Amino acid sequence: MDKIWDNGFRQTTSxxxxxxxxxxxxxxxxxVPVSPLWTSMFKAFDAAPASINFAEVYSALQTKIVEGQENPLAIISTAKLYEVQKYCSLTNHMWDGFWFLANRRAWSALPEDIRTIVAKxxxxxxxxxxxxxxxxxxxxxxELAGKGLTFNQPAVAPFRDKLxxxxxxAEWKGKYGDQAWDLLEKAVGKLS
Structure with a gap:
C-alpha cells in the first residue's frame, strides 16, 4: 500500500x-524490540539493550529484568506500562510507523479492480x-501524568551528537545507502 500507518514517536520510560x-x-x-537497529542505537548510547518480545515487556519491567523501555505514548497507555514505570522522557528518538502488507502471490492473484478498491x-x-x-x-x-508518570523533555542535540x-x-547510512539516507536527512536535518 502507498501510505504508512502511524504509532507516533517513541519515548523512553524508566x-x-x-x-x-x-x-x-x-x-x-x-x-528494545527484537531488531538490530534498536539494539545498535542503544549500544551507541552505552546502554544495556535487551531484545524482549512485546508480550513479555510488562512482566520484564515489573520484575526489574529491565529498568525501562521505549514505545509511543499510545502503546505505553494501552499496555498500562505506567503501572510499572515512574518516568517518561520525551526523547522522540524514533518514529514508529508500519506498512500494511499483503502476500505478493495472493495479491497478484486478485483481479485488478479488486486490488484498486482494497488499496484505495x-x-x-x-x-x-x-x-x-x-x-x-x-x-x-x-492522562498518563494523571496516572503517575513524571514527564521530562530532554534536548535533542546531545543525543544526536552521541550517535x-x-x-x-555512519553504520546505518552504509546499510541503507546514500539515496535513503539523503531522504532521511531532508526530513530531519543533517545527521552524519
Whole structure:
C-alpha cells in the first residue's frame, strides 16, 4: 500500500530515573524490540539493550529484568506500562510507523479492480488512522501524568551528537545507502 500507518514517536520510560541526556543511558537496562537497529542505537548510547518480545515487556519491567523501555505514548497507555514505570522522557528518538502488507502471490492473484478498491480504502484508512493517532497522542501525556508518570523533555542535540560520535549514523547510512539516507536527512536535518 502507498501510505504508512502511524504509532507516533517513541519515548523512553524508566522505573529508576528520568533520561535527560545520553549519559543517563550508560549501563541502563532497556527493553528494545527484537531488531538490530534498536539494539545498535542503544549500544551507541552505552546502554544495556535487551531484545524482549512485546508480550513479555510488562512482566520484564515489573520484575526489574529491565529498568525501562521505549514505545509511543499510545502503546505505553494501552499496555498500562505506567503501572510499572515512574518516568517518561520525551526523547522522540524514533518514529514508529508500519506498512500494511499483503502476500505478493495472493495479491497478484486478485483481479485488478479488486486490488484498486482494497488499496484505495486501506490508504484512506491510513490517513484517518494518522489523524486518530495525532489526537490520541495530544491528550495522552496529560492522562498518563494523571496516572503517575513524571514527564521530562530532554534536548535533542546531545543525543544526536552521541550517535554521531559513536558511529551509529555512519553504520546505518552504509546499510541503507546514500539515496535513503539523503531522504532521511531532508526530513530531519543533517545527521552524519
Amino acid at each position: 522505573s529508576t530515573k528520568p533520561i535527560n541526556g545520553p549519559d543517563d543511558f550508560k549501563g541502563f537496562k532497556i527493553r 480504502n486501506i490508504n484512506a484508512a491510513a490517513i484517518k488512522e494518522r489523524e486518530d493517532t495525532a489526537k490520541l497522542n495530544a491528550n495522552l501525556q496529560q 554521531r560520535t559513536a558511529g551509529f549514523y
